[in-house]
Amino acid sequence: MKKNSKLETILTHYGEDRGAYHGAVVPPIFQNSLFTFEDWESIDKAFDDRMNNYIYSRGKNPTVSIVEEKIAKLSGGEKAQLFPSGMAAITASCLHFLEPNDHVIAIKNLYGPASTLLKSYLAKKMNIETTFVAGNDIEDFENAIQENTKLIYLESPSSVIFSLQDIKAVAKLAKSKGIKTMIDNTWSTPIFQKPLEMGIDLEVHSCSKYFGGHSDLIGGVVIGKKEDLDSIFLNEYEILGAKVAPMEAWLLVRSLRTLSMRLERHQASAMKVAQFLEKHPKIKQVTYPGLPSFPQYQLGKQQMSGYGSLMAFQLNANDLEKIKSFFNNFSVFQKGVGWGGHESLVYVPAISYLKELDEEQFAGMGISVGDIRIFIGLEHVDDLIEDLKESLALI
């Protein structure tokens, strides 16, 4: 691989040792639990450097390593560790940085299960205290710092409302106080945003979204400095037994080859859809960081080189029955949660909230039944706009 290879070339070829697989242009799925050795000396040597040797597939596996090398290179990190899900990657990162009784600062609109991990599980098991802040202003973080603050956990753009944090400013503040930082970069991917280059310690992703890209796998990844990643490999990966299936890794090798192209198309279609929605008389507001009307548009332009294709909009209507028929009418957009695959998706967050909350609590959440979330997939954008038009006509 040439030193100054560009992104697409890296994603296509980097980390693959074709000579070792009889020249096969696609690497094999190393579906084996263990690796064998010639003699005492070679086993002894492998154990002395278990981070760099294939011994047992709960540790390193060659198909998994290919994905880790590609993603580390892509993100500008020294090392990456693949995990069986995004949540496993997030849990491992938190456990790596935290000791009992530590304090965490996280953003309010953190991915739901990650927020539950902090405020329920880690709070109960390790007495971890978390302060949730809006995060639009650097002062939100400054004011929340305590003596025992060990970690600042960002997600920019955040879940649900896509709010941004000034990544460079937060990284600088944290460094000056000896606090570690991590960011969930799933929405942008390293194609559009490179937090490690902005001073963040660990970057995490759900590979179930754009990295996988075909809605056929669940995975996660952590990227950062060698020192942190070596410890995560030996402890949270190998000892806690968070093993990645070689088949899932193999699917990721396939997907990463087209990541950049897919994102270009996702981005172009999302922009057209966002512009269409913004002009539509039945829509009150579109929330998409790529639109100049987005409140933090300037900050986004500074720290992102492009935009993902998950967005939200608010209907003028608030009539539950009408919104149900609007939702049920979609035929190109599929109805479901999760995102990042080939297929466009529509979801009404109220479906989940109305299950858990009474009407008053729901009103207190600051969202309404007219809040719609869409993910723009790889279908032709004209068909997507047509599908939206037809459903909007029912409102």
Ligand SMILES: *Cc1c(COP(=O)(O)O)cnc(C)c1O
């Ligand atoms: C889906 C998602 C996750 C969790 O990933 P899984 O692979 O489902 O465990 C974390 N963060 C964000 C932003 C996500 O969208």
